[in-house]
Every structure is written in C-alpha cells, then in structure tokens.
Amino acid sequence: MRAREGAVLLVGLFLVALPLFGTDFFVGSIMTRVLMLGLVASSLVFLSSQGGMVSLANWLVFGVAGFAVGNMVATSGRGLKLGWAPWPSMVVALVICTALAWVIGSLSAKTTEIYFLMLTLTFAVIGFFFFGQVTTFSGFGGMTGIDPPAFFDDHPIRLYYGALACSALAYLSFRAIERSPFGLALQGVRDEPIRMASLGFDVPRLRTFAFTFAGFFAGLAGVLNIWWNGQIDPTSIGIGPTLDLLIIAVIGGIMHLEGAWLGAFIFVGANVYLREIPGLGSIGGFVQERVLAQERFNTVIGLLLLLIMVASPDGASGVLARIHSAIRPNASAKRRAITIDPTGGYK
Amino acid sequence: MAIDTETLRDHGAGSGTPPAVLELDGVSVQFGGLVVVSAVGLELGRGERLALLGPNGAGKTTMFNVIAGDVRPTRGRVRIRGVDCTELPSRVRPGLGVARTYQRTRLMAGLSVQDNLYLAQLGKSGVRHRSLVRRAIDGERRDRAQAIAERLALGHELGTAVGELSHGQQRQLEIGMALVTEPDLLLLDEPASGLSRGERERLTETLLELPADVTLLLIEHDMEVAMAVADRVVVLAQGGLIFNGTPSEVRSDPLVQEIYLGRSGGDGRATAGS
Numbered sequence A: 001m002r003a004r005e006g007a008v009l010l011v012g013l014f015l016v017a018l019p020l021f022g023t024d025f026f027v028g029s030i031m032t033r034v035l036m037l038g039l040v041a042s043s044l045v046f047l048s049s050q051g052g053m054v055s056l057a058n059w060l061v062f063g064v065a066g067f068a069v070g071n072m073v074a075t076s077g078r079g080l081k082l083g084w085a086p087w088p089s090m091v092v093a094l095v096i097c098t099a100l101a102w103v104i105g106s107l108s109a110k111t112t113e114i115y116f117l118m119l120t121l122t123f124a125v126i127g128f129f130f131f132g133q134v135t136t137f138s139g140f141g142g143m144t145g146i147d148p149p150a151f152f153d154d155h156p157i158r159l160y161y162g163a164l165a166c167s168a169l170a171y172l173s174f175r176a177i178e179r180s181p182f183g184l185a186l187q188g189v190r191d192e193p194i195r196m197a198s199l200g201f202d203v204p205r206l207r208t209f210a211f212t213f214a215g216f217f218a219g220l221a222g223v224l225n226i227w228w229n230g231q232i233d234p235t236s237i238g239i240g241p242t243l244d245l246l247i248i249a250v251i252g253g254i255m256h257l258e259g260a261w262l263g264a265f266i267f268v269g270a271n272v273y274l275r276e277i278p279g280l281g282s283i284g285g286f287v288q289e290r291v292l293a294q295e296r297f298n299t300v301i302g303l304l305l306l307l308i309m310v311a312s313p314d315g316a317s318g319v320l321a322r323i324h325s326a327i328r329p330n331a332s333a334k335r336r337a338i339t340i341d342p343t344g345g346y347k
Numbered sequence B: 001m002a003i004d005t006e007t008l009r010d011h012g013a014g015s016g017t018p019p020a021v022l023e024l025d026g027v028s029v030q031f032g033g034l035v036v037v038s039a040v041g042l043e044l045g046r047g048e049r050l051a052l053l054g055p056n057g058a059g060k061t062t063m064f065n066v067i068a069g070d071v072r073p074t075r076g077r078v079r080i081r082g083v084d085c086t087e088l089p090s091r092v093r094p095g096l097g098v099a100r101t102y103q104r105t106r107l108m109a110g111l112s113v114q115d116n117l118y119l120a121q122l123g124k125s126g127v128r129h130r131s132l133v134r135r136a137i138d139g140e141r142r143d144r145a146q147a148i149a150e151r152l153a154l155g156h157e158l159g160t161a162v163g164e165l166s167h168g169q170q171r172q173l174e175i176g177m178a179l180v181t182e183p184d185l186l187l188l189d190e191p192a193s194g195l196s197r198g199e200r201e202r203l204t205e206t207l208l209e210l211p212a213d214v215t216l217l218l219i220e221h222d223m224e225v226a227m228a229v230a231d232r233v234v235v236l237a238q239g240g241l242i243f244n245g246t247p248s249e250v251r252s253d254p255l256v257q258e259i260y261l262g263r264s265g266g267d268g269r270a271t272a273g274s
C-alpha cells in the first residue's frame, strides 16, 4: 500500500475511534463541523482537480439543501411549513440539489476559467437574494427549529458518525472516479478541452456530469449541516461564506482530495481556538470582544492563506506530499504529477 | 444531443459510387477582415496520400481546422465520406474515421502516456455511462496503447506524465494519438517538426507502412518526409490553391518555385518560409 492510502486509512481509523477519548465538544461540535465542511469542500476540490473547474456555486447547492429540508420539515416560523418527516425530506432535498447542480452545470459548462468563476458566482448571488427576498421559502430572517431525524436528535456522536460515513463515501467515490474512464476523460478535459473534443468527447456534457455529481455531495453536506445546526438563513450562503469554502479548499490544497478535510480542519480550528490565544488581542483594534474574535480570525486566516499561497501553492496537503517525497525521494520520482502553477503559465 | 455517426455514414453511403473520403467545396475562412483561406476546392479518394505545402501563414493549419471541425468556414462545404460536416462539431469526426494531430502539441499533460493513448481510443468508441466506475485501462486498449508507444520509442515511458516528456517525445506522442485510433482519414500537421533526423526517418517509415486504404493529408515543411510519403501535392499560398500535381511536377513548376520554394528551391531540402 502506498503512503497516501496508508495515511488516509490511519486518519480514518483515528476518526472512528475519536469519540472514545475526545470531549463531547470536540467531537460533536468541532469535528462534525470539520467533516461537513470537508465534505462540501471535497466536491469543489473534485471539480477543480479533476475537471479544472473552480466553482463558486457549490456552497449555494449546500445551502439549498438546508433550505429545502427546512421548508419540508418545519411546522412553524417562515417557509412552506410542510411538516414532512426528515428522511423523505432528505431524499427530496438531494434530488433538488442534484437537479440544481445539473442546471447550473449545463449553463456554465461551456465557459472556462474567469467566465466560469463569474457565472457560478452569479448563481451564488442569485441564490442569496432568492432566499432573502422570496419569503415563501425563507426571507432574510431565515428558518429555525428544523429537527433532524429522531435517530440523530440529541445524539451528537451519531451525527458525527453520519458525517464521517458521508465523508468516507465522498472520498471513495471521488477516488474511484479518478481511475474510471469518466474520470480520465474529465482530467483530459481539464488539460486539453480542444483535443478532447476532436478525439470525440462531448466536453460540455462531461463537465456538466461532473458538476452534477459534485452537487449531490454538496447537497449531502447541506442536509447534515441543517440537521446539526437546526437553522439556516440567507446570510450563511452569502458571498462571504461562499469565498470561505474556496479558502478552505486552497488552504488544504485544491489539487488533493484529502486537502478538503485538512483545509476544513485548519479553518474550523483557527476559528474556534484563535480567539482563546492570548496576545493576539491587539489585532482588530478597539472593536468589541465578539466582533474582535471575528476580526482576529479573518486577519489570521488571511495571513495563513497568504503564507500558504506563497510557500506552497498546493496547500497544506502539498506540504505533506513534499515532506513525504523529501523523506523518500524515489517514491515520487515518477509520480503522476498534477501540479498547479499560480502564474497560470505566464512567465 | 449525441449525433449518431452510424446513421450519418449509412446516409452518406446511400448513393451509387462511393463518395470521396474528403471533399472541400469552395471553402473560405475569414477572421475579421482577414481572408485566410479563399475558395479552396479539394477532393481526396480512398487511400490517397496528399501533401499540403505552402509558406508560413498560407492558411494550411486553418484549412485543417476546417476539415477537423475546430473552425467553421465562412463559406463553402466540407464533406467527409459523403457526410456534410460543415456545421457539425469536431467531436463527430472520430466516428467518421478522422484523426488529426496539432502543429502546436495538444496533449493531456497531467495524464500518463498510456492514459493519453487510452483516451484517444475511448473518444472514438464513445464514453458510456455504465463505464463510470469501471477500471479505465482495459486489456485490449492497453495493448494497443503499448504497441503504438513502442513503435514511437515511448514504450518505457507508458506511466510517465506527459508533461514530463521531452519536446521530441511529445511530438512523437502527438502522432501516436492519431495512429492509435486506426483512422481512415489521417490529418497530420507538421508531424516532423521537433523530431531528430533518426526520428524523421522512423516517421517516414511509419507513414509508408500505413494500411493501403488509409487516406492521408499531410502538412509538412520537411521535403524529404513529404516527398517520400505523398503521391500528390497541393500548394497553398495566401489562402488559395496554386498548384495541384505530382511530387516531381512540383519541383519544376515555375509559379511554385517563385512563390513557395523561392531561392532555396530545387534541391529538395527546402524549408519553406523560414
């Protein structure tokens, strides 16, 4: 077994055993959040590493899953208040998310690079205003009191395992795709779309298909999130959180699938623990304590992002890969290198 | 959505005499105000080997792009085996037996040599959704990829990422990408450029060994390769066809001498326009 698989397996086993010794707060709050964010980030990393598509719409799909479940499950407050059972609502929400991803994917698939980025950002912004202004479905106040299935209700450890299982499913699926005919074709499209078309591939269709597949997993993360959180409002799918997802992916390494969860871990860890570190108090100036924590966090994440992009364009997972090849140089001498060039090839 | 090339082919084969493999009918291409190809007519029969010559900027690659579907002509029609392909996208061409190479190498740099050759074969056969999670390299395609790679001296590089190959190796693979699909109509855009002398000789051999019914359209500045392989030559200058004849005639044609071969003409080793 190669080092990458070995490391992933070890981390996986560690995560399975974690509830035995971790505190309830660490497992049920921090790590569940890491897994959910990692899951949605993995859908973005999949699209960018295998498909060359840096999408800003994955967070929207994630959010739509939450709003969909909220509208179906809630019995009071805003929204449709359908009062459905949680499990069927989950299925319907996943269908909605996958369909939405297909629509966004097929409309964006003919564009690339900056145009693709702007188009998916446009969808994200539209989504934000849609749920803000259409009070039939939510309104800016958002939705509260959305109960998870009884199985997960008041069982944070069970929800943790749910998030872990979904993460494992996503990881294995995306890895399996990588070596499948579809995955190879997708990577071909990433590298040379014009050649791929002249070889006989339907390039927009391959892109759309990948986008739809990613949308399913973004939706899955969104369902878990609403079960964990019990509430959602449009602000949580605004531009800020949309960019946070991109930041998570870049910090972790947008070319390595593992980087999605690694980036989420760093992001959530920084968010939770930085406010407790003494001596960072001067950052953020004279703003009140609660705001101060957020300011401090943004500043530190910004610095971290800067550091990583300068030192290691392929993020924290790239650092790990480099450490590995430094220890065992011949192991990666002829590895199937996928590297990103932040200059875009312009010298 | 998908265009069924089988029905297209049947439809094309419907009329009595077998249609020409390739027919260009008054093809013109204009980029903005610039006329790059003007009213080119050309017909290629089965098994014909045609060299397309012309100075830099004559419009040769653009003509290729029209045939391959990467550029829509401003006027005129393109028919491949009797099927009007003028408005059809490039991705239907492999189904009609067409394969092309690019003058500026276009390879999937992040994938291995084997995966590149695999994709060329997969593209021709069409990706089926049921193949989503099956392992990508199946025996037969792997064997063919390996055979082609060995023929191009890339046998020991099968697992290497294409981006890590030398320029010469990439040029070789560029040709391999077309050969591996076993095309009926092969379009090669300056395949010898970037190759060493030995590699050029091997390329000439490979082209001479092509099955007799393969139709070849070759853009080539290297006269030795072009003249050895071609049984007919056309010369394109400023977008227009100025000559159509045999390799021996082209050397003695005064107009070609003047426009194309220029001062260095006549010795058979001219590298035009450079």
Ligand SMILES: Nc1ncnc2c1ncn2[C@@H]1O[C@H](COP(=O)(O)OP(=O)(O)OP(=O)(O)O)[C@@H](O)[C@H]1O
Binding pocket: B031, B034, B036, B054, B055, B056, B057, B058, B059, B060, B061, B062, B063, B103
């Ligand atoms: N997409 C395009 N837009 C505008 N002009 C173009 C485009 N493609 C080609 N041209 C111009 O058309 C002319 C013919 O180009 P083309 O590449 O077909 O020449 P060529 O005969 O292949 O030359 P070479 O021997 O250098 O490869 C050139 O002047 C080129 O600048």
Ligand SMILES: [Mg+2]
Binding pocket: B060, B061, B062, B103
């Ligand atoms: Mg050219």
